[in-house]
Amino acid sequence: MRLVETNKLIERSKLKRPLKYYKFHQNLTDEDFDVMYDDLKKTGQKIPVSLDRDCNLLDGYTRDEILGLLKSVTILYNQYSFSSESEKLGFIVSVNRKRRHLSIYQKCQWGLPVYDQAKKEAVTRQKKGTLASQDAKGKAAAIAAKAAGVSTPTFERFVVINDSPARVNKQNALESGKTTIKTVYNLLTKEERSLPKTKIPKGSYDVILCDVPIAFIDKGGRGAAENHYSTIPPHKLMKLKIPSADNAIIFFWMSPSIMYYEIPVTTKFAWAGGKNMFVRDIPTPTYKAILDAWGFKIIKNEYVWDKEIIGVGSWVRNQHENCIIAIKGNMPTPAKLFSSIIKERRSQHSKKPEKLYEIIEQMYPKRNYLELYARRKRKGWSSHGNEIKKKVGKFA
Numbered sequence: 001m002r003l004v005e006t007n008k009l010i011e012r013s014k015l016k017r018p019l020k021y022y023k024f025h026q027n028l029t030d031e032d033f034d035v036m037y038d039d040l041k042k043t044g045q046k047i048p049v050s051l052d053r054d055c056n057l058l059d060g061y062t063r064d065e066i067l068g069l070l071k072s073v074t075i076l077y078n079q080y081s082f083s084s085e086s087e088k089l090g091f092i093v094s095v096n097r098k099r100r101h102l103s104i105y106q107k108c109q110w111g112l113p114v115y116d117q118a119k120k121e122a123v124t125r126q127k128k129g130t131l132a133s134q135d136a137k138g139k140a141a142a143i144a145a146k147a148a149g150v151s152t153p154t155f156e157r158f159v160v161i162n163d164s165p166a167r168v169n170k171q172n173a174l175e176s177g178k179t180t181i182k183t184v185y186n187l188l189t190k191e192e193r194s195l196p197k198t199k200i201p202k203g204s205y206d207v208i209l210c211d212v213p214i215a216f217i218d219k220g221g222r223g224a225a226e227n228h229y230s231t232i233p234p235h236k237l238m239k240l241k242i243p244s245a246d247n248a249i250i251f252f253w254m255s256p257s258i259m260y261y262e263i264p265v266t267t268k269f270a271w272a273g274g275k276n277m278f279v280r281d282i283p284t285p286t287y288k289a290i291l292d293a294w295g296f297k298i299i300k301n302e303y304v305w306d307k308e309i310i311g312v313g314s315w316v317r318n319q320h321e322n323c324i325i326a327i328k329g330n331m332p333t334p335a336k337l338f339s340s341i342i343k344e345r346r347s348q349h350s351k352k353p354e355k356l357y358e359i360i361e362q363m364y365p366k367r368n369y370l371e372l373y374a375r376r377k378r379k380g381w382s383s384h385g386n387e388i389k390k391k392v393g394k395f396a
Contacts, residue, residue, distance in 0.1 A: 001087055005079040007048055012067065012075050016056045024096045024110075025061040037066050048076045050095070052088060059095050086118040086140075090147035097149060103177035104150055108158035111148030115159065118143045157185035163235055164188050165263050188233070201382050205370035206245040206331070207360060211253040211352060212237055213373055214286065234263050234286050238293035243370065247329035250296050251303070251360060253352060254287045254322050257313060265289050287324055296326035305353055307346035323356065334363035351375065 028036065045067065049060025057064060058080070067075055082088040097110045118140035145155035158181050161167050161174070166188060173179040215231035244250070264281035284292075291297065303323040311318045323342075344353035357378060360369070374383040 001083070001091055002081045003078060004053070004081050005077075008077055008079070009074045010051075010055070010077055011073060012064065013073075014055055015051070015064065015075070016054065017061070017064075018056055021056060021058055021092055022061060024092050026096060026099055028062055033062070033066075036062060037069070040066050041070060045072075045076045048078045050091075051077050051079045053079065053081055058088070058092050084118075084121055086114055086121055086143055089114045089117055090143060093147040094149070097147075103175055104154065105158065105174040105177070105181055107148040107150050108155055108162075108181070111144035111150070111155060112162065114147045115140050115144035115155070154181055157181050161185055161188060164233060165235060166233070200240065200372070200384050201243060201370065203243045203368070203370070203382065204245045205243055205368045205382070206248045207364050207367040208242070208244060208248065208250040208370045208372065209356070209360060210250060210372040211374075212290070214258065214290075234290060237290050240294070242294045242372070244295060244328065245368070247327075247331045248296070249300075249325065249327045249331045249364065250291070250294070251356070252287065252291060252296075252324045252326060254324055256318050256320065256322060259285065259287055259322060261286050263289055265292075291324070291326050295328045298327050300325045300327055301340065303340055303342055303356065303359075305356075306341055306343045308343060309346050311346075321352075323352075335365060336362045338363070357381075 040063065045063060047060075047063065049063055050058040052058060060077075064075060080091065082091070093110050093114055097107055100106075102110070122140060139152070141156045141159065142152045145152045148155060150158075161170075161181065161184055167174075167184075170179060170184045174181065174184060213231045214237060215233045262283040263286055265284040267282045288299075291299070302325055305321045305323065307319050307321065309319065338359050342353050342355055342359070344355050361380070369381040371378065371381050371383045372385070374381075374385040377383050
């Protein structure tokens with residue numbers, strides 16, 4: 001950011017007042033507005049408004065409004081030059097949040113538009129193969145943290161909280177300052193931080209079997225997954241980069257206890273004509289949200305595992321589990337078809353039927369197989385999982 005002109009006069013009619021900048025403006029109380037009005041009327045404008053090189057009004061909307069009421073033709077201004085839109089937003093946020101009594105969480109909320117813009121700019125630079133200017137260097141979180149007036153680690157924790165559907169339970173306490181960002185962050189990431197750091201294998205797999213260690217909002221009961229192994233929240237699973245081929249099929253295990261539990265998924269819509277976009281959080285079944293995020297948007301069918309032993313549950317005592325079949329691209333139909341019911345007696349917690357491996361290998365023979373969150377290695381498969389004790393091919 002560079003100050004290019006200071007204490008200059010410009011005709012108010014030449015000012016531009018974009019809504020995207022105006023929304024950061026603080027509406028004064030009637031009493032404070034009257035005080036500023038009387039002061040400007042008696043002594044005139046002493047503090048310049050802030051403009052960019054295109055005469056967009058960045059700061060000083062109330063002064064501009066009052067000068068309009070006073071029939072003033074000109075306005076005193078300072079003009080700034082910015083290297084990027086994120087730097088400009090950072091300036092606006094920094095100036096305006098200093099006028100408010102904000103909690104740390106609220107300051108981070110103010111920094112969020114800066115963060116989103118800085119990420120967009122980074123993606124654009126990567127596509128074009130260009131470097132950031134000296135002023136625009138640094139991670140998006142660091143740029144936003146500076147504008148918000150918080151530390152970079154604090155803002156990074158805020159981003160994790162903001163991405164979590166569970167934040168709604170702590171929102172009021174965070175905004176009021178009754179609890180801290182670090183406390184909520186530690187609570188939300190406790191289980192994930194305890195997981196061993198195993199990497200998902202690289203490659204291109206067209207047949208994938210997956211038994212995700214998904215965290216569920218209802219953690220009660222002796223059968224709950226959390227009582228047996230570390231789990232991962234749905235929104236974190238959605239962000240995983242799955243090494244699937246353009247044309248692929250996935251066999252995705254999902255417990256009936258959580259299969260229809262819905263999570264909010266941010267979705268973009270377009271008005272008629274497609275020019276104006278708006279965003280809404282759409283309640284989506286957990287399994288569909290994860291599969292869509294991974295690119296497997298077409299559900300074809302499912303296998304139902306009859307465990308032959310009655311289990312536990314909240315509404316019914318479960319004796320089955322679902323294995324959803326979904327595809328991406330132009331995956332062909334199977335070479336061989338099987339019954340949708342797999343009967344195999346349940347053994348240890350979460351262990352899936354051995355029969356399914358044989359079924360998959362006959363449905364799609366001689367393919368590139370991958371099992372995610374596996375518990376043991378299998379010949380002919382690449383495997384990934386924190387509970388695998390021995391090496392699994394080249395991906396251990």
